[in-house]
Amino acid sequence: MPQRYGIEKTPEGTWDIVDVFTGLPVVEVGVPLIDMPIDEADDLVDLLNCRDREHRGDT
Structure with a gap:
């Protein structure tokens, strides 16, 4: 399953x-x-992606 959160570099x-x-x-x-x-x-x-996986039951 794709991760819900990512990081992006700002200018x-x-x-x-x-x-x-x-x-x-x-x-x-x-x-x-x-x-x-x-x-x-x-x-x-x-941490956010871990919490999201747990919430969706994909642990």
Whole structure:
């Protein structure tokens, strides 16, 4: 099954987490997950994809 979340590099050199199905930035608890360093974005996208797989029952 495809992963729901991915990271995209911004022109400024930071990273955004996006929903790959909609192309929109992810917002968690009212906070857009944008303009992050790569290590933070990479960790968060792994957690979001894990949570999504569990939610869908694809563990």
